[in-house]
Amino acid sequence: MNFTEKLTHATKKNNSLLCVGLDPDPELMPDPSQGRIGVLEFNKAIVDATSDLVCAYKLNLAFYEVLEGEGLNALKHTIKYIPDDIPVIGDAKRGDIGNTAKAYARAIFSNFNFDAATVSPYLGFDSIEPFIQYSDKGVFILCRTSNAGAVDFQSLRCEVDSNYRPLFEIVALKAEEWNTHGNIGLVVGATYPEELRLIRNSHPDMPLLIPGIGAQGGELASAVRYGIDSHGEKAIISSSRQIIYASPEKDFAQAARRAASSLRDQINSFRSTL
Numbered sequence: 001m002n003f004t005e006k007l008t009h010a011t012k013k014n015n016s017l018l019c020v021g022l023d024p025d026p027e028l029m030p031d032p033s034q035g036r037i038g039v040l041e042f043n044k045a046i047v048d049a050t051s052d053l054v055c056a057y058k059l060n061l062a063f064y065e066v067l068e069g070e071g072l073n074a075l076k077h078t079i080k081y082i083p084d085d086i087p088v089i090g091d092a093k094r095g096d097i098g099n100t101a102k103a104y105a106r107a108i109f110s111n112f113n114f115d116a117a118t119v120s121p122y123l124g125f126d127s128i129e130p131f132i133q134y135s136d137k138g139v140f141i142l143c144r145t146s147n148a149g150a151v152d153f154q155s156l157r158c159e160v161d162s163n164y165r166p167l168f169e170i171v172a173l174k175a176e177e178w179n180t181h182g183n184i185g186l187v188v189g190a191t192y193p194e195e196l197r198l199i200r201n202s203h204p205d206m207p208l209l210i211p212g213i214g215a216q217g218g219e220l221a222s223a224v225r226y227g228i229d230s231h232g233e234k235a236i237i238s239s240s241r242q243i244i245y246a247s248p249e250k251d252f253a254q255a256a257r258r259a260a261s262s263l264r265d266q267i268n269s270f271r272s273t274l
Contacts, residue, residue, distance in 0.1 A: 003115045003138035003183060006087045007207065011055040011233050013085070017224070017271070018264045019056040019209070020256075021091070021240025022046060022078060023063045024071075028245045030252050039067065039074035042252075044081055046244050049257040051083055053264050058209075058238050059114075060091040079113055087115040089209070089236075093142060095120030095127050105130040109137050116140060118187055118209070121171050125178060135181040138207065143175070143199065144168040146189025146212030172199055176206070185209060190237070193222035200226055207234040213242070213263075220263075224270035232271050239263055 001009065011017060024039040037045075047057070059078065064071035082088050090112060094104040108117045109131075116138030119128055131139045144154055154168040165173075175184050185207035188196045200208065210227050213220055220237075227235035243263065247255030 001085075002136040003087055004207065006085065006115060007055060007138070007236070008233065010086050014052055014054060014264075015268060016053055016055045016264050017228070017233070017235050017237050017267050018054050018260060019058050019089070019236045019238040020046065020050050020054050020243055020260060021058045021060065021211075021238055022244065023060045023240045024067075024074070024244075025063060026067075028241070028248070030250060031248055039064075039071060040077050040081075042244075043074065043078040045253040046256050047078070047082055049253040050243070050260045051086060053257070053260045054086060056087045056089055056236055057082055058089040058091050058240075060240075076112060087138070089116045089118070089138070089140070090114035091118050093118050093120055094131075095123050097123065098126040098130065101127045102130040105134060109134045116185075118142060121174065125174075128178065132178060132181060132183065135183055138183055138185055140185045140187050140207075140209045141171065141175045143171045143186040144188045144192050144195045146191045148191075150189070150192070166195075168195060169198070169202075172203055176203055179206070185234075185236075187211065188227070190219065190223035190227075193219060193226055196223065197226035200229070204229055205234070207236060209236045209238060211238045213237055213239050220266055221270050224267055228271065237267055 022043050024042055029042055064075040079088050090108045108114050118140045119131055121141050156167045157164045158167050158170055160170055187209045188199050190210050190212035208227050210223050223237055243256050243259045246259040
């Protein structure tokens with residue numbers, strides 16, 4: 001299965017638009033006084049507790065790179081441990097000149113075997129093309145990110161064909177133009193619901209990776225209402241800290257399951273009213 005097929009399968013099988021972010025932070029993981037567990041053991045416990053509740057997992061590479069050897073080893077083995085029918089997104093936000101982009105794409109898709117990756121559009125098409133050429137993989141282009149500083153550049157109005165549009169709209173239009181293999185999606189934060197609505201209306205068939213729920217303050221009802229496609233799908237609503245750190249105690253996996261189940265059910269309750 002390619003990325004889109006795997007995403008659709010997992011969405012239907014688990015009746016879920018929830019993506020759990022596996023972002024291990026030793027300072028937030030169970031208290032060392034209770035017996036420190038390693039990153040891989042932590043991730044495996046979260047996956048065991050939530051794999052029937054999600055449409056995808058997302059791993060932010062920064063949390064693994066900072067731990068050096070242990071982190072990269074945990075990254076590789078976590079990807080292998082996740083059930084094959086659930087897509088795994090590498091949240092790397094890569095973006096560099098063509099030759100370097102080729103190496104990044106090979107590392108993410110061939111070496112680590114992620115099903116999808118996040119990429120930055122700032123350097124233009126040649127920085128993204130090496131990722132797109134992996135036609136069975138998903139490529140999520142940063143469009144309207146969830147952080148407060150996104151307005152510094154993404155809201156700037158730019159002239160295109162004698163019309164002025166915010167930069168994030170131009171990014172979305174370029175992504176549609178580049179989507180010759182049908183494997184491009186967009187990252188659009190839940191913290192900007194009106195922009196999310198605009199992007200979905202303009203690009204009805206693209207998968208949208210929607211961060212910003214929970215700790216970042218995004219409103220869930222709007223994320224669902226404005227993020228889903230006409231079939232109630234293709235919105236990947238991501239939550240990390242709210243789920244994986246639901247408890248700092250030994251019951252962290254059970255707490256993560258309760259948090260994930262509750263969030264999935266809330267998402268589905270909003271889906272059912274649309």
